[in-house]
Each structure stands twice: as structure tokens, then as C-alpha cells.
Amino acid sequence: MPSVQIRSSPSHSQPAMTVTDLKQRVIACLNRLSDRDTLALAAAELDSIALNLSPETFSLFINCLQSTDSSAKSPVRKHCVSLLSVLSRSHGDSLAPHLSKMVSTVIRRLRDPDSSVRAACVAASVDMTTNITGQPFSILFGPMIETVIHDCDPNAQISAAVCLAAAVDAVDEPDVEQLQKALPKIGKLLKSEGFKAKAELLGAIGSVIGAVGGRNSEKAVLDWLLPNVSEFLSSDDWRARKAAAEAMARVAMVEEELAPLYKKTCLGILESRRFDKVKLVRETMNRTLGLWKQLEADSTEVSESSSSSKSASSGLSATSGKRSNTLKGKDRNLNAPLSSKSNDVEPLDRGDTPKDLEQEAVVPKEKRNPSTLGAKRVLFPAKMHKVKENGSNKSQVVQSSDEESPKTDSGSSSSSQAKSNAEELSLIRHQITQIEKQQSSLLDLFQVTFSSDLIYLY
Structure with a gap:
């Protein structure tokens, strides 16, 4: 019996020691990420810890990642976001109760001046969308929309728009009604002078159009959307021209009923912009032009032209x-x-x-x-x-009196x-x-x- 009591006392104290140990190990590894010599080893150890976490330790690990200060070095900030991708891929729906905390961690890093950190945010958004399906898509989609609309920081605008587009493209069953409500909100930003990420926003609009897929589409939305998007085909920014052409291609692919109403106008605009000086834009323009040409002419246009x-x-x-x-x-x-x-x-x-x-x-x-x-x-x-x-x-022929008639000798x-x-x-x-x-x-x-x-x- 005494042996049982000796064995039982460590068994009750072991979980508390494990949590403390885990926190210390995570913090130590995060500090070692700042050193170039120990960066690779620290990153590998953190990935191993993330793969072997239990559901009881998810919250502790995520809190350690979230507490990383913005003054930390770029490798630390980047790997903290990358660990969210590792968690999502390895544990899936087990992280559903912690999804909102993970999203807030990504939102905090959208302002980061380092593009590699923002790219890690995009990858984490995609991994959370595709692997954690136990929570509604609005938990990720809502904060991204709010950041796109209300944040004035250019880096945050760019990152939020790219994350939004990537998440919408990755989701299997999007909330169509929510996307339709969000489309006019983000579409208004195309006319805003304070919004700088026009090319990224056009990509997000194209992704939303593709996700809606012509379901419950309204003509009034396309009436203002297509003219606003087509204006960027002549933009000075080649990325905006390319994104606008891709958005128009999405409309041609998914809007089978409404797109033919705009075929004649869109063909005229695309024909005038098909010889762009940038090769990528030129190829996108020609591909979009081919998609619009494949559409059947609208019956009203045919009747008007025939009449x-x-x-x-x-x-x-x-x-x-x-x-x-x-x-x-x-x-x-x-x-x-x-x-x-x-x-x-x-x-x-x-x-x-x-x-x-x-x-x-x-x-x-x-x-x-x-x-x-x-x-x-x-x-x-x-x-x-x-x-x-x-x-x-x-x-x-009878000649007038003042004209000389030819003289004839016989009839x-x-x-x-x-x-x-x-x-x-x-x-x-x-x-x-x-x-x-x-x-x-x-x-x-x-x-x-x-x-x-x-x-x-x-």
C-alpha cells in the first residue's frame, strides 16, 4: 500500500508540471528564434510541440503565440503565425473552440511591415478555413471584412483583402447570403480614395463572385459592379488591370443568366485593352475576352439587332x-x-x-x-x-432657226x-x-x- 501512495502522488502532480514545462519550453524556443544560429533548431522543436499537443494544452500554446510582441524580430513573428497552420493541419476540428482566438492572432499580424509575415497570415487563413470546419465560416470571414472596410493602414488593407480572397476560394460550402451582403460593402471601396489596396480588393471581389456562383444573383449588383471593375482595365497599376480582368472572367464563368446582358459592352471594353504592354495582363485580357465571346447573345439583344x-x-x-x-x-x-x-x-x-x-x-x-x-x-x-x-x-431631228442644218442633196x-x-x-x-x-x-x-x-x- 505505501508503494501505491508513493506512485499516486506523482501522478496527481504530473499534469501541473507538464503544463509549466510546456510553457517554459515554448517561450524558450520563441526566444531562440531571434538568433540566426539557433533559428532552425528552435523552429523544428516548436513544430514538434505543436504536432504533439493534447486538446487540454491547445489554449496554453495559442496564448503563448498570441502574447508575442510586435517588437520581436521578423522570424519570431512569422513562425508564430506559421504554427497556426501547423495546428490546423494536424488537429483539425479539435481546434474549433479556439478558432476565434486563432483568427484574432492572424488579424494582429495583418499590419506587419514584413511581407513574409503577411504571407504567413494568408496561408494560416487558408489552413484554418479548410481544416477547421466545425465552426461557421463567418468567424473568419466577419473579422476580415471589418478589417478591409475600417482599417486605414495600407498593409492591413492589402493583407486582409488577400486573406479574404484566399479564404473564400478555399472554403467548400460558403455562406452565400453573407457573401452577397458583403459584396456591395467591399465594392464601394473601389471608389474610395483612402483605400489603397485596389488590386487586392479586386481579387477579393472576383473570389466572392466565384463563390456565389450565380446563385440568387441580382442584376442591380452587376449593374454597378461591372462598370466599376471595368474602369480598372485602364489603371496605371498593372496588378489592378490584371485583377479587374480576372474579376470579369469570374463573372463570365459563373453568371450564366445575367452575363449575356452585358456581353456587347464588355466585349467592346476588352477588345480595346487586349494589347496591354505587360505580358501577364495581356494574357489575362485575351483569356477573359475568349470567355465573354463564348457566351450566348442575349435574346433581347438579338431581337433588337434583328429589328x-x-x-x-x-x-x-x-x-x-x-x-x-x-x-x-x-x-x-x-x-x-x-x-x-x-x-x-x-x-x-x-x-x-x-x-x-x-x-x-x-x-x-x-x-x-x-x-x-x-x-x-x-x-x-x-x-x-x-x-x-x-x-x-x-x-x-428638227433644228432651231439659228442653227445651221447640214445640207442634203437628196431624201x-x-x-x-x-x-x-x-x-x-x-x-x-x-x-x-x-x-x-x-x-x-x-x-x-x-x-x-x-x-x-x-x-x-x-
Whole structure:
């Protein structure tokens, strides 16, 4: 029996000694992290302690990590945050009661000027989100949102936005309603001059859009979100341009119902920015442009474009109809003074070349006026004002009194002269008609091209 009592007394005092020992070991290792020579050994020992913790010692270990002062050296601050990742990966949901304390430890380090410490905060946020699922996502998401909105420190803004984006991307079942409520809040910061982490915020917005996944999306949200995001495609910061393009790509991928409403506008903006001078941005722009091109056109846009094309085509047909009627009227006016039989003046073939036409309308040399003035009078009779039909129904030109008519010795010579004049007039009439038709075709082509350009622009 005395042996039992001796053995029992150490068994009751052992847990208290173990907790004290654990605290001293952790503090000693944290101090050794400040020394470059002992950094590796101290980090390995702390990782071993974290892996072998029991649920009763979680709180003690986390308190030691949280009590580390900001004046400590950068390796100490970084490894304290990294130990939260080790705890999350090794113990999982057993840490659920301590999750809020772990999140507050990460929030304290978001202001750290060392980028490696902030990167450790991002990794810890992802590990806590993916491995500790026994608590709602709002325990991590809420403090991150508050830090993004209310903290004025640029480092805190950058770190909180990156942590938020990483956590939202990592969570398996996000709280869609909470994300939808948070999207307008963080979206307003894009217009705020005091918020400096615009590129990181655009990444967080893209992650929230991807997590919501088009579920219960509202058109009013995209109405203000897409214009604000697209403004950063022309930002001076190449990271902001890249993040804006990625956010627009998320919209194209997840918003299957609402994204086609904005297809035409977004394609125009992306087309104008696809040749960015930074290669990463250029590749992202082209990839986003390809995603938007794959979307089906919205039915309202299709109906509007079809109706506009129909109206344009009807307007063109009406215009061409009026023009054809005008040409027909002109043809009738030209045909009226020269009514002759088919055997007297043959119709001109469209395939005839100008040289052929000129050869057909050649006046016999012996009947042609040798002077240049006479030739002009034959081809272009300026003072010709009336055409009579003689007794044999052959066309004859009647000259005015002040114009000299060619002298004819016999009726056969005068009839041949009248016939040649009629043929020349028919040739002129045909050439004028061809010119008017060519002008009409050019005008129609111009109107079709102009109307299609207007449809593409608007």
C-alpha cells in the first residue's frame, strides 16, 4: 500500500508540471528564434510541440503565440503565425473552440511591415478555413471584412483583402447570403480614395463572385459592379488591370443568366485593352475576352439587332425603290422624244463595250462635218428641242432657226443623217442610265456599310 501512495502522488502532480514545462519550453524556443544560429533548431522543436499537443494544452500554446510582441524580430513573428497552420493541419476540428482566438492572432499580424509575415497570415487563413470546419465560416470571414472596410493602414488593407480572397476560394460550402451582403460593402471601396489596396480588393471581389456562383444573383449588383471593375482595365497599376480582368472572367464563368446582358459592352471594353504592354495582363485580357465571346447573345439583344437590321433593310429597299422609280421616269423622258421602230434603232446590249458602241454609232465619213465644231454638234446637239416623226415613222431631228442644218442633196442622205443622229442619242441615253445605276449602287453600298457600323457601335 505505501508503494501505491508513493506512485499516486506523482501522478496527481504530473499534469501541473507538464503544463509549466510546456510553457517554459515554448517561450524558450520563441526566444531562440531571434538568433540566426539557433533559428532552425528552435523552429523544428516548436513544430514538434505543436504536432504533439493534447486538446487540454491547445489554449496554453495559442496564448503563448498570441502574447508575442510586435517588437520581436521578423522570424519570431512569422513562425508564430506559421504554427497556426501547423495546428490546423494536424488537429483539425479539435481546434474549433479556439478558432476565434486563432483568427484574432492572424488579424494582429495583418499590419506587419514584413511581407513574409503577411504571407504567413494568408496561408494560416487558408489552413484554418479548410481544416477547421466545425465552426461557421463567418468567424473568419466577419473579422476580415471589418478589417478591409475600417482599417486605414495600407498593409492591413492589402493583407486582409488577400486573406479574404484566399479564404473564400478555399472554403467548400460558403455562406452565400453573407457573401452577397458583403459584396456591395467591399465594392464601394473601389471608389474610395483612402483605400489603397485596389488590386487586392479586386481579387477579393472576383473570389466572392466565384463563390456565389450565380446563385440568387441580382442584376442591380452587376449593374454597378461591372462598370466599376471595368474602369480598372485602364489603371496605371498593372496588378489592378490584371485583377479587374480576372474579376470579369469570374463573372463570365459563373453568371450564366445575367452575363449575356452585358456581353456587347464588355466585349467592346476588352477588345480595346487586349494589347496591354505587360505580358501577364495581356494574357489575362485575351483569356477573359475568349470567355465573354463564348457566351450566348442575349435574346433581347438579338431581337433588337434583328429589328434594327430589318428596319435598315426596309429603309434601303424603299430608298432604292424610289431611286429606281426616278430612273424609270428619266428613262421615259429620254425615250419619249425618240419613238422609233425596232428595225430603225436596235436596243443596246450591256455586254457591248464603249468601243463597240462608238463603232455602231459612227457616221459615214462622207456625211460627217469635217470641222471640230461640226463633230460636237453631231454628238451633242445643244439646241435640239423637238423631234418629229416623218411620214415613214422614222426619227428626224428638227433644228432651231439659228442653227445651221447640214445640207442634203437628196431624201436618202437626210434620212441616213437622221438615223445616225438617233443612234447617237440612244447611245448617250444608255450611257447616262448606266452612270445613274452605278451611282445608285454605290449609295446603297455606303448606306448598308454605315448602318452595320452603327449597329456594331450601339
